[in-house]
Amino acid sequence: MGTGAFTVAIDGPAAAGKGSIARALAAHFGFAHLDTGLLYRAVGARGGDPLVAARGLTEADLERGDLRSMAAGQAASRVAAIPEVRAALTEFQRNFARREGGAVLDGRDIGTVICPDAEVKLFVTASREVRAHRRWLEVGGTEAEVLAAVVERDSRDAERAVAPLKAAADAVVLDTSEMTVEQAVAQAIRVVEGRLIS
């Protein structure tokens, strides 16, 4: 595609397939990709005062090896409920979204708060059981425990006062419960193509 900004905003609950879809879209269209959950995971993992961590976040913080664990996900979900932490991370995300050449951001509030004018908004979801099963395949342990953690994190993310997880009114909803990754990616590519040519 030519130069200019083009933002794809992808939101949805934990383990719905946002990350796989975001990475595949970025590779297909040559867009940059930002996994915004990593920002909150890095803030949680730094420990100490979360606001100090959010304001001082560096590239190196995002490269820590322990950010994908269940514990890091829970810590991220807790610090993500603090309005000042979210505010400290907003400008970085908006600048990333409007970079030349296109960007895909995935998270919880991209289409609603960070990029309400995104050219494409996708809300990627799947049943709790399917999401817990997928996460369990990645992290191991017992499936019931993983399900409980996923449910706990979803309700905290959806019920918080500031920037709760919800689909933007103009988002295209993609329920991946019965889809393979390839099918979900193919659908997402079609949605983006539809906006690129219109």
Ligand code: DC
């Ligand atoms: O996408 P993830 O599982 O890596 O996100 C970890 C936590 O970070 C998630 O439970 C809620 C929070 N988060 C958020 O509040 N807003 C975002 N844009 C991305 C993540």
